[in-house]
Amino acid sequence: MVDLIRFYLERNAEMIQAKSKEKLRDYLHMVERLIKFWDGKTVFEINENTIREYQATSRAGTPLSDNTVLRDFGSFRPMINFGIEKQRLELGGHLIDWELPAPPPPREAYYTRDEVAALLMAAWKKKNMAFEEVEKNGIVKKQRVVSKTGKGISTSRHIARFILIAVWTGTRSEKIEQASFVETDDRPWMDLDSGIFYRGGVENKSPTNKRADPVRIPDELLAHLHRWRALNKHTDNVIDHKGRAGSTRGAFRRLKLEVLPPGRVEKVNRHTFKHTCASWLMSKRAPVSIIATYLSTTEAVIKKHYGHFHPDFHKEINDVLKIAKAERLAKTVAERKAKKAAEAKKAA
Template identity: 30%
Template structure:
């Protein structure tokens, strides 16, 4: 696991320069090390893997999180073997894959979240003096970068890491936005192609107008989602605060930054967008789009709906 982590993170980077993906990997390796760190490769089997799932759940996690952790363990083992540091195949048992999240935002919910993030003012507690313990509202607006994040996510369906790194100029390791041509180059410059495709996406006129205004007013100095002039590594905490402030319904399923990708796909389907165009816009295959979001399309099962009341040829002849 140590070898895998070292080879995945650029040694030239200081800790504060790590991307959200790198920070997430570090956290995963730490969790895995608590359980697996003193074991040998030969001890990895189904019983121990199931033991890790129980360990993860007892620590407050879930089976889905344990599955993702074990996938990283398998990737680390495979990498170790490819480097000829061990010989032979070692397989990690994985719990069954859970149902994919289906939560998406209605336009009303998205608007509530954007306004909650935009209007929120910082609240501070006084710790000394006669007013100790009292709370005061300051003039700072610490969640406005989340409002920008939500707008970009809903209108492009881009993954959170690419939105967070979106820069105003071309920069190695960053995604970037060409405001002149209205194009969002989602794949960070220099990054290798992976199964998670990140093709450039044309920006809608509404979003492009917002982004040009942020640039013109110097709201976005270097990145379109930045806090106090600095790029952000993760928006999870701020995003969770906005979900609470907006008071949208999360009784059935929580809303996370990835929900914005589901939202964009759902809105495109509800608008009757051609599957090929929508899949290209989102950077996913037509098969995945149709399987996961196709039921939102107005033409979904249209032929079946029409035929359910249609008489068979022999019934038509009999009626005559």
């Protein structure tokens, strides 16, 4: 089994190395878990019981979550299938038992406008003691940076910028983190002159490519981007922190813990901004087809998960019920009039 994993890694090394730093780290941790557990085993031992054992024992102290198992096997299964396709093994008619945990229901959480505003304000105003690397006599040391006021340095403004881009464009976190102000071969590019965010990089400029569609940058966000570019001419990174484009995951989680109530912290994450963008667009009656292309998804997905945010959601049902009520009322009034007329005629 380990030979199949290594064979896959060797043959797909370029694709694996192209992952973002954060995703590559997570992928290598997953590979390490797989190798450690499946070492000495064969594909004929993949079944419901060994998968449960993998979930229970692959991490010291705590079992893997169902989500983690699904992600791990989402990568492990293609490794095995690749070996079969390349004739590195013969199953002899054996069917592998890929009995996995049931996928969890999709997250239905969305940020409110007040929550987005609170996160933005906290990220923009947050100040900490910062450090910079200074070389002296050939030795590089870290020394504390002190602001003129002595109240610390703004260390989370890159998170505020991340939030604005995420909620206005519905773009995935890694695409925002990797984004550049200049055209490059391997990074998403924000073309401020044309107002287009090429989320898939320059090789994906075609609007027919569905991997990460280019999108128009909203005017208000474009104004912010021009201002950020002017203030940070020393870097081409859209989300720049200490001269580098890096992950926002840890910093955003800490921000959540500071700003949101405990009950909300575990329900929302950075990807929730995409859901928020979709729900806001739907609530303002943007066409479903436009929302779908803007978020690089399908109209069916938009209707299924966000259709209820449209002001006219099930309006026809409401109209039918109103008409039915009006008809019942008219019938009741007519019956009362007829009864009164009959009583008056009888009395006469």
